[in-house]
Amino acid sequence: MNVVALEFPPVNHLFDWPTILFEGTPFALNKVGLTYLFAAVATMLIFGVAGSRKGLVPAGVQHVAESGVNFVEESVVMQTIGPDGKKFMPLLTTMFFFILFSNITEVIPFWQFPANSRMAMPITLALLVWVIYNFYGVRHQGAFGYLKNSLFPPGVPRLLYIIVTPIELVSTFVVRPFSLAIRLWANMVAGHLLLVTFAVLSATLWDTFYVPAALPFVMLILMTAFEILVSFLQAFIFTILTAVYIGGAMHPHH
Amino acid sequence: MLPILAETDPGEMVEGLKAIGAGLGYGLAAIGPGIGIGTVVGNAISAMARQPESAGMARTTMFLGIAFTEALALIGFVVFILLLP
Numbered sequence: 001m002n003v004v005a006l007e008f009p010p011v012n013h014l015f016d017w018p019t020i021l022f023e024g025t026p027f028a029l030n031k032v033g034l035t036y037l038f039a040a041v042a043t044m045l046i047f048g049v050a051g052s053r054k055g056l057v058p059a060g061v062q063h064v065a066e067s068g069v070n071f072v073e074e075s076v077v078m079q080t081i082g083p084d085g086k087k088f089m090p091l092l093t094t095m096f097f098f099i100l101f102s103n104i105t106e107v108i109p110f111w112q113f114p115a116n117s118r119m120a121m122p123i124t125l126a127l128l129v130w131v132i133y134n135f136y137g138v139r140h141q142g143a144f145g146y147l148k149n150s151l152f153p154p155g156v157p158r159l160l161y162i163i164v165t166p167i168e169l170v171s172t173f174v175v176r177p178f179s180l181a182i183r184l185w186a187n188m189v190a191g192h193l194l195l196v197t198f199a200v201l202s203a204t205l206w207d208t209f210y211v212p213a214a215l216p217f218v219m220l221i222l223m224t225a226f227e228i229l230v231s232f233l234q235a236f237i238f239t240i241l242t243a244v245y246i247g248g249a250m251h252p253h254h
Numbered sequence: 255m256l257p258i259l260a261e262t263d264p265g266e267m268v269e270g271l272k273a274i275g276a277g278l279g280y281g282l283a284a285i286g287p288g289i290g291i292g293t294v295v296g297n298a299i300s301a302m303a304r305q306p307e308s309a310g311m312a313r314t315t316m317f318l319g320i321a322f323t324e325a326l327a328l329i330g331f332v333v334f335i336l337l338l339p
Binding site: 011075079080179182183186187189190233236237240241244 | 321328331
């Protein structure tokens with residue numbers, strides 16, 4: 001696209017990556033796959049190293065792992081599911097760190113690509129969450145009780161069920177995984193586009209005028225700081241929504 | 255204006271209309287969530303100011319509220335990406 005003499009790359013060009021390793025085999029990897037591998041390995045390393053060297057006073061990696069676990073426990077599990085949600089701690093903590101690591105590559109210099117701006121992993125995680133909360137809903141309330149509590153929420157006037165039940169059916173069982181995945185994906189796409197826009201603007205202005213290029217460059221630095229915040233926030237929101245859905249399926253409202 | 259429109263290729267016009275629709279669609283989709291997030295955050299801040307001891311709970315609930323409200327704007331953004339020529 002050419003906007004006022006500014007060569008802006010087409011959107012597809014920013015998110016499609018050529019195969020780098022093992023081309024032609026089923027294990028072909030591109031930048032997205034490598035980023036996910038990095039995120040998975042980093043998550044495993046953090047908890048593996050922290051678990052193998054247990055010091056009485058946490059330091060280094062152990063400190064990071066312990067404060068992460070503590071953060072997920074205090075502000076995600078206890079706020080939404082309650083004490084019996086402790087068994088979901090491994091799931092929620094690894095989910096938080098995995099999403100955080102695959103988001104944070106957005107601001108790592110020379111890598112600069114958020115892997116979650118491709119829909120594959122967000123939708124996989126969201127469908128996993130869908131299976132988990134439906135499973136625990138059926139397990140804790142029975143299949144009939146779970147359907148009754150989620151489709152006919154108590155405390156609603158009888159006549160309103162004509163409107164409420166279809167809405168609940170669509171929103172609980174169909175839209176939830178998609179809105180969960182789209183929230184993560186679209187935030188990452190928007191962040192990446194924002195950074196690319198200011199980077200392209202700085203580069204173009206630098207080629208022609210030099211001095212005004214400082215303006216978009218300052219914006220670029222500010223936006224990078226903002227995107228670090230967004231990476232944390234999206235990992236947190238994905239985790240807390242997972243916890244909310246599991247909590248809602250386990251403890252129905254009375 | 256009209257003669258120019260009559261001379262343009264219909265396919266080109268569809269592309270142009272798509273671009274207009276994408277831009278307008280995203281703008282319209284951002285109005286409601288913008289007001290909504292403002293309300294959510296404003297009320298969360300007044301709750302935190304009244305009862306600083308329950309600020310942690312208010313903050314968590316605020317992020318939840320933002321996440322649910324924001325979804326609509328993001329769907330608008332997705333439509334914008336899909337409609338881009």
